Amino acid sequence: MSSTVIIANPVSGRRRAGLAQAPAEQVRAVVAGAQGACDLAYTKGPADAERLVREYVTGEGGRVRRVIACGGDGTIQQVARALAELSPSLGADAPALGVIPAGRCNDLARALRIPLDVTLAARVLTAGREAALDLAAVNGRTYCTVATMGFDAAVSRFVDRMRMPLKGTPAYLYGALRVLARYHAPHMTLEGDFGRRQGRIFMISTANTSSYGGAIPIAPDARPDDGVLDICIIEHRPLPEIVATLISAVRGRHAGRRGVELLRTRELRIQTDRACELWADGESIAEAPATIRVLPAAIRVVLPE
Incomplete structure (x- = not known):
């Protein structure tokens, strides 16, 4: 397992699945070119992003340093929620969230000043800095x-x-x-x-x-x-x-x-x-x-x- 994992929603933004896979492949090429091997997994249904995060982060293939969410705000929410639930037990080994905006509104990316262009956003993942991020929870859901x-x-x-x-x-x-x-x-x-x-x-x-x-x-x-x-x-x-x-x-x-x-x-x-x-x-x-x-x-x- 590589230290970076991309979790991608193939239908974010209501695009046809065959067309929506291109951004994630593009991101993998940029990240792999700068940092080495990079895993890519596509979601197959609702809440699947959370399952994939848990499988990769708690698996036996070695430490995952970053989990990249490629999709809309809903996909990014699922990845962030899973990371927030896992972080207390992982401490300093908890992976950081990477954001690739590929949805309708891309509000989190805008707030974090992450470019909406996929290639430019991917470059942030290779040259950016890590910082703490607040989340919120309503009735326990992040x-x-x-x-x-x-x-x-x-x-x-x-x-x-x-x-x-x-x-x-x-x-x-x-x-x-x-x-x-x-x-x-x-x-x-x-x-x-x-x-x-x-x-x-x-x-x-x-x-x-x-x-x-x-x-x-x-x-x-x-x-x-x-x-x-x-x-x-x-x-x-x-x-x-x-x-x-x-x-x-x-x-x-x-x-x-x-x-x-x-x-x-x-x-x-x-x-x-x-x-x-x-x-x-x-x-x-x-x-x-x-x-x-x-x-x-x-x-x-x-x-x-």
């Missing part, structure tokens, strides 16, 4: 970027189901337009280091990184290495105000608008008056009631110099 509930979760659900050739922010904006007219904001109770908030909440985002939906800066000051979560709460308001706030949010200019509150906390507890999903890293991850916690320095990640 995520990397932003967990959303309310309107933006409803949009995520719509975008996930739609069959259109849209990616990133255009897909989110199209989904927002389709969902907005029929969306009804739930009543929520929110508790954290900031105290308590109650009322009809249009949407709430709990951010480990600053953006989601392909570079929408919902929590502009969020950093994945500061040991806290940034919270963006948008209250229920009349439709014209909501539309104006959403337009501002896409540009990262929503701070200070009426009905918008940006907070920080190490833990957030959410209760709702009806069933509500939470989405994170492009996937449905939990339902309310929910407890979200930051996981400081949960894993190490390879970053550009």
